[in-house]
Amino acid sequence: DTGVSQNPRHKITKRGQNVTFRCDPISEHNRLYWYRQTLGQGPEFLTYFQNEAQLEKSRLLSDRFSAERPKGSFSTLEIQRTEQGDSAMYLCASSLDKGFDGYTFGSGTRLTVV
């Protein structure tokens, strides 16, 4: 297990298209988090899962954003009807159940909306 894996690394899409990103957490980690990072800013929390349960989604930026973790392993983040303002780095992180043990970020997916 080499850490948190995110695919694709880069995605260029036309405005109005839907995009989906995938995150594979560290295998024994039950918690999975999604963040968005825009240029010159710190990561901004979007949502998180405890196993397959999405326990916080109020920070998702709009109803165009949705996330799933169907079997409690990998997760997907979907953005529908993309806008230029969605261009950013989307980071995934995972951790063990308690506290912040092993909290590890993936390398991210850079989205460019043209």
Place this chain on the structure above:
Amino acid sequence: GENVEQHPSTLSVQEGDSAVIKCTYSDSASNYFPWYKQELGKRPQLIIDIRSNVGEKKDQRIAVTLNKTAKHFSLHITETQPEDSAVYFCAASKGSQGNLIFGKGTKLSVKP
């Protein structure tokens, strides 16, 4: 909700000097304070963290101090090296959910 402010936004030091980055947080219930280093195009990497029951923690050239009363915490890097050049982020969390609230970052440049 929690708000984290970080200063300065940029910091330039000579190799061998010390660097200090400061953060303040708003939610007194926050109890976990990590610091991340992010190099250009790479993922944030944890360099040191501190929990609210501790006032100071040190790891080689890096130290973090926490003042719960004033709600601020600081990162100290001694004997800086060019490879310390990166963007550093502080963060805070209440721990119950595990989501981190980040500051806006400090771009540290260490000049040889």
